[in-house]
Amino acid sequence: MIRGENLSKRYNDVDALAPTDIHIRAAATTAIMGGSGSGKTTLLRLLSGLIKPTTGHVWYGDEDLCTIPSKRLYELRESMGMLFQYSALLNSLNVYDNVAFPLHEHTDLDESVIRTMVSMKLEQVGLRGFEELMPSELSGGMAKRVAFARAIAMDPKIVFFDEPTSGLDPISAGVISTLIKDTSKMNRMTSIVVTHDVEAGLSIADHVILMWQGSIIAEGTPEVIRASSDERVRQFLEGRPDGPIPFSRSTTSYIDDLTHRPGTVRLEK
Numbered sequence: 001m002i003r004g005e006n007l008s009k010r011y012n013d014v015d016a017l018a019p020t021d022i023h024i025r026a027a028a029t030t031a032i033m034g035g036s037g038s039g040k041t042t043l044l045r046l047l048s049g050l051i052k053p054t055t056g057h058v059w060y061g062d063e064d065l066c067t068i069p070s071k072r073l074y075e076l077r078e079s080m081g082m083l084f085q086y087s088a089l090l091n092s093l094n095v096y097d098n099v100a101f102p103l104h105e106h107t108d109l110d111e112s113v114i115r116t117m118v119s120m121k122l123e124q125v126g127l128r129g130f131e132e133l134m135p136s137e138l139s140g141g142m143a144k145r146v147a148f149a150r151a152i153a154m155d156p157k158i159v160f161f162d163e164p165t166s167g168l169d170p171i172s173a174g175v176i177s178t179l180i181k182d183t184s185k186m187n188r189m190t191s192i193v194v195t196h197d198v199e200a201g202l203s204i205a206d207h208v209i210l211m212w213q214g215s216i217i218a219e220g221t222p223e224v225i226r227a228s229s230d231e232r233v234r235q236f237l238e239g240r241p242d243g244p245i246p247f248s249r250s251t252t253s254y255i256d257d258l259t260h261r262p263g264t265v266r267l268e269k
């Protein structure tokens with residue numbers, strides 16, 4: 001359904017994503033996992049057309065997101081849902097208006113129909129009856145659920161989830177993981193989930209993509225990833241601080257840096 005071809009992104013002197021070919025399967029859940037700064041969010045933004053690549057193409061069927069006119073990109077993006085890392089609820093709107101927001105923006109449906117649709121989505125996330133609450137009155141887990149309801153309000157074919165479980169307690173994280181898994185199956189939705197929550201990623205996904213320093217280092221079913229003998233994959237799965245993935249991100253020697261810094265007092269022997 002979505003295909004990235006020779007896709008790369010460079011920010012100033014940072015290669016956030018090295019040239020990459022990627023296939024996202026239709027009606028399946030793909031988890032993009034990896035450590036901090038490995039390029040997961042960059043890949044998600046490229047695949048959803050939020051940012052343009054430095055090189056390459058993003059194909060939706062035979063349409064290239066990177067070259068289509070912005071009007072068509074806008075239409076395509078209407079068929080996509082997004083759940084952002086920090087829920088991104090509109091603080092001045094209550095729960096009902098947050099979930100109804102895409103329906104008000106993109107459809108001419110009668111308010112009574114919108115009310116029914118919002119009620120269905122809130123029932124799905126277990127928050128029917130909370131329509132009048134403001135975002136500031138919600139717990140982190142509830143806010144994620146509202147954001148989830150908003151992401152699926154238009155019954156999108158594709159939904160992008162950026163860190164859907166970050167900052168949640170294990171039970172709330174489990175609730176969100178189950179919602180993603182069940183809704184994706186029930187609606188035959190194509191879900192793309194960026195996460196560094198290993199357990200959430202492996203339990204939700206049909207297909208896992210593991211990233212490191214802007215490149216895909218492993219992909220396959222959760223079983224294939226769990227059985228991988230690649231030392232980088234093992235270090236990530238086991239959460240070990242030591243291994244091929246270094247703790248320090250600095251590329252220069254600390255000693256050289258200290259001894260060659262202008263103004264540093266050099267100790268003579």
Ligand SMILES: Nc1ncnc2c1ncn2[C@@H]1O[C@H](COP(=O)(O)OP(=O)(O)OP(=O)(O)O)[C@@H](O)[C@H]1O
Binds near residue numbers: 011016035037038039
């Ligand atoms: N808008 C930007 N401008 C400059 N550099 C950026 C920008 N966005 C990302 N980067 C850099 O690109 C690299 C990849 O970042 P990205 O956010 O894609 O990683 P990530 O795997 O999603 O990290 P995290 O899990 O911490 O959110 C990082 O080195 C980051 O500093």
